[in-house]
Amino acid sequence: MLLLLFSFLILLGSAALALCLSGNPRRAQDAAAYGAVAAAAVGLVPALNSVFTGSTETFAAAWPVPLGSLSFSLDPLAALFLLPVFVLSAFSAVYGCGYLAGSSKPLGRAAAAFNLLAAAMMLVFTAANAVLFMLGWELMAASSFLLVLFDHEKEQARRAAFIYLAAGGTGALMLLAAFCLLGAGAGTLDFASFSPLSGAAAGAAFLLALCGFGLKAGFIPLHVWLPEAHPAAPSHVSAVMSGVMIKTGVYGIIRIMGFLHPWQEWWGWTLIAVGAVSCLLGALFALAQHELKRVLAYSSIENVGIIMMALGLGVAAQVYGSPALAALAFSGALLHVLNHSLFKGLLFMGAGSVLHGAGTAELEALGGLGRRMPRTALLFLVGSAAACALPPLNGFAGEFLIYIASFRGLNSAGPLALAGVLTGLSLAAAGALAAAAFTRAAGTAFLGEPRAVRAADAHESSPLMTAPMFCLALLCLAAGLGSPLMVGPLSAAAAAALGSAEAEVYAAVPLIYVSAAGLILAAVGLIAAAKRGFFLHGRSPASGPTWDCGYAAPTSRIQYGASSFAQPLTDFFQPILRKIGRYPVISEYFPAKAAFSAEAQPVFYNALYTPVAVRLRELAYRFSWLQHGRLQIYIMYIIVTLIGLLLWKL
Numbered sequence: 001m002l003l004l005l006f007s008f009l010i011l012l013g014s015a016a017l018a019l020c021l022s023g024n025p026r027r028a029q030d031a032a033a034y035g036a037v038a039a040a041a042v043g044l045v046p047a048l049n050s051v052f053t054g055s056t057e058t059f060a061a062a063w064p065v066p067l068g069s070l071s072f073s074l075d076p077l078a079a080l081f082l083l084p085v086f087v088l089s090a091f092s093a094v095y096g097c098g099y100l101a102g103s104s105k106p107l108g109r110a111a112a113a114f115n116l117l118a119a120a121m122m123l124v125f126t127a128a129n130a131v132l133f134m135l136g137w138e139l140m141a142a143s144s145f146l147l148v149l150f151d152h153e154k155e156q157a158r159r160a161a162f163i164y165l166a167a168g169g170t171g172a173l174m175l176l177a178a179f180c181l182l183g184a185g186a187g188t189l190d191f192a193s194f195s196p197l198s199g200a201a202a203g204a205a206f207l208l209a210l211c212g213f214g215l216k217a218g219f220i221p222l223h224v225w226l227p228e229a230h231p232a233a234p235s236h237v238s239a240v241m242s243g244v245m246i247k248t249g250v251y252g253i254i255r256i257m258g259f260l261h262p263w264q265e266w267w268g269w270t271l272i273a274v275g276a277v278s279c280l281l282g283a284l285f286a287l288a289q290h291e292l293k294r295v296l297a298y299s300s301i302e303n304v305g306i307i308m309m310a311l312g313l314g315v316a317a318q319v320y321g322s323p324a325l326a327a328l329a330f331s332g333a334l335l336h337v338l339n340h341s342l343f344k345g346l347l348f349m350g351a352g353s354v355l356h357g358a359g360t361a362e363l364e365a366l367g368g369l370g371r372r373m374p375r376t377a378l379l380f381l382v383g384s385a386a387a388c389a390l391p392p393l394n395g396f397a398g399e400f401l402i403y404i405a406s407f408r409g410l411n412s413a414g415p416l417a418l419a420g421v422l423t424g425l426s427l428a429a430a431g432a433l434a435a436a437a438f439t440r441a442a443g444t445a446f447l448g449e450p451r452a453v454r455a456a457d458a459h460e461s462s463p464l465m466t467a468p469m470f471c472l473a474l475l476c477l478a479a480g481l482g483s484p485l486m487v488g489p490l491s492a493a494a495a496a497a498l499g500s501a502e503a504e505v506y507a508a509v510p511l512i513y514v515s516a517a518g519l520i521l522a523a524v525g526l527i528a529a530a531k532r533g534f535f536l537h538g539r540s541p542a543s544g545p546t547w548d549c550g551y552a553a554p555t556s557r558i559q560y561g562a563s564s565f566a567q568p569l570t571d572f573f574q575p576i577l578r579k580i581g582r583y584p585v586i587s588e589y590f591p592a593k594a595a596f597s598a599e600a601q602p603v604f605y606n607a608l609y610t611p612v613a614v615r616l617r618e619l620a621y622r623f624s625w626l627q628h629g630r631l632q633i634y635i636m637y638i639i640v641t642l643i644g645l646l647l648w649k650l
Helices: 002-020 025-053 076-099 107-126 130-148 155-183 199-217 226-232 235-245 247-257 265-287 292-319 323-358 374-387 394-410 415-446 463-481 483-498 508-535 562-572 603-622 631-649
Strands: 057-061 070-074 580-582 597-599
Touching (some): 002 025, 002 070, 025 070, 025 076, 025 107, 070 076, 070 107, 070 130, 076 247, 076 483, 107 235, 107 247, 130 155, 130 226, 130 235, 155 199, 155 226, 199 265, 226 292, 235 247, 235 292, 235 323, 265 292, 265 415, 292 323, 323 374, 323 394, 374 463, 394 415, 394 463, 394 508, 415 562, 463 483, 483 508
Antiparallel strands (some): 057 070
16 A cells, blocks of 8 residues: 555656746656656556455545545555556656647646646545545546646637536535435544445435536536547547546446445446447447547547446346346446556547647548558557457457346346346447447548648657557557456456455356457467468569549549548438538539538537526526625625534534
């Protein structure tokens, strides 16, 4: 535990050093990056020890804060979530040095905020007291807000930052209410002292936690900040926010549910419904986006939905008396948490490399980058294959466990069979939509001919950017092939989440089959590559023109674009997407110029949040007479409130 605290202090110290070196942006960034890498190297030791041995470490010290204590706990569940914090923050910090090289922005403050974000996530995962947890939660919100606001001169960044701030503040209020319910009977906010709730109080705590943590996790309909903030933030920040930060919401839901035994039947169905809607609509909206980072943002919503759906299946299985199935579903959810952090970090770095090399991430302006940015193209393709759950990469392993859990649910009777059907069908449909979305994104960006001058002039990124991507790609492959090694850690973490010791080796056999099939597939690929190299040794591959569709001089304008590729599917789902299309009216026989555009609308923002915000503003104006600018009246408000609180307490 002391090593973990030392890692935390390294992050804080390097953040302070980066602030002190703000006058020299290069040194400030280097100091923060060295600090992030050193903190990761130190922190991984206790985290891996807890993950693979199942041990729990604690640390407590006096803290003169009402109801607060400096209580830390590192159990297998917290350690499992800490792994992507260390891995992704270290790689992203190195990537950021290349990504922001030459920027005229105050990089010292951004580098300090990045390390504070990593430290805050460590605090969230290890806090054993609600006051300490909320301190880390708010520090995480503040530091990520500053990073989203990095390009503050852009209206899009300011809008995204304030939407994110509003969502975070609302979620924090709900979490405070949930912790107050849990600690009311114990008289303390230490997690170990929380007394189990039952009945309506337990249901209220569950809903408050689901909404409060859901606003951070970003599942639908609480996702409104996520598609705005991820494209606005620098790409290495988006990698950490999507790969790790939104998982703090998943961790919080699991941790709170550990205080609410026995679970209620409708909790599982709620999680399954939320997860199914999120994974289906997330993948569908990803298919309709025109900006590469927005595609990845909606893909994160889809993957959070997959995790929530697996958790819901696990809760339902536990309620209906099937602990083996519950352990398998929870193991799949936790494995997908780890896998998603790796491939989504890789994909956001790939999108940042495209933005850095081509100057834009708009799909309709890209094309032909495979020849101009070959390393980025290959690494983005690896990340896309993992996101589509293709073997032998890691995205397949977690989803395979969830499929196995849903199939085992089918063998049960009654409601559990229905839960298995809903989970399996939703996962299959979301997988098909995700495959279409990533085929569209990767094909439009890297294949064909450049659609704009900026794409034609694109250049490959520096080694500081491609090296972390290469490492993440290797980890995606290693995590896919070595998934059986995670059986023990997954069992221990699932046992901690389920509140029992019965989750031992239920996930072992399926993962062994996955790993064996992946090794065979990798071996076949290596043999084919070696055979091709042998036959082509000393020869130059023949090349020639491809079919030109009947045009003697084809141009990039005749090739499929992102919109035309997705049009059959987006037109079919038009009632959901509410896509606005502007099509030309051609009246001449030989029109000189014609253009069209199609744009998917932020449906939930326009139909739900905007009307609510308008009503709240109207309501607030009715009480504007309270805010009249007289200081003495404001002081009277405070005194009256304090007197009322004293009377209530007495």
